[in-house]
Amino acid sequence: MNSPVATPPVRSPLDLVGIVLSVLCVIHCLALPLFATGALAWAASESVHLGLTFALAGVVLLVALPGYRRHRRALVPGLLVAGVAQLVGAVVLEGALGGAGGALLTLVGSAARVAGHLLNLRLPTAHA
Numbered sequence: 001m002n003s004p005v006a007t008p009p010v011r012s013p014l015d016l017v018g019i020v021l022s023v024l025c026v027i028h029c030l031a032l033p034l035f036a037t038g039a040l041a042w043a044a045s046e047s048v049h050l051g052l053t054f055a056l057a058g059v060v061l062l063v064a065l066p067g068y069r070r071h072r073r074a075l076v077p078g079l080l081v082a083g084v085a086q087l088v089g090a091v092v093l094e095g096a097l098g099g100a101g102g103a104l105l106t107l108v109g110s111a112a113r114v115a116g117h118l119l120n121l122r123l124p125t126a127h128a
Contacts, residue, residue, distance in 0.1 A: 018059040071123035079116030
C-alpha cells in the first residue's frame, strides 16, 4: 500500500526577509523613545516609518498570492494582509492612537505578519 508522499515546502527567501523586517519593525517601535533625541533621531522620522511600511507591504504582495497558490490555505494571506493593515493603521493614525496605541497595533500586526510568513514557509504544497 502506497501512502502519499508529502511534497516539501518551497522556501521563499522573501518570507525570511518579511520575518526580519517585521522583527526590525518591532525593535524600532520598542526602541523609538530612545531614538527621539541625539544621534539616532533620524530613526524616529516619518520617512523611516513609511519606508518600513512600504517594504513590508511589498514583501507581503510578493509572497501572499504565490504562497496561497502553493498550499491553498487562506489563513496565510489573511494573516499577512491583516498584519500590513494594522501597520498602515498605526502609521496613519499615529496621532489619534498615541504612542502606546500605535505601538500595540504595530506589535499585533508584526506578530500576524511573522505568523503568516512562518506558515507560508512550513505548509506543504497542496495537491490538486
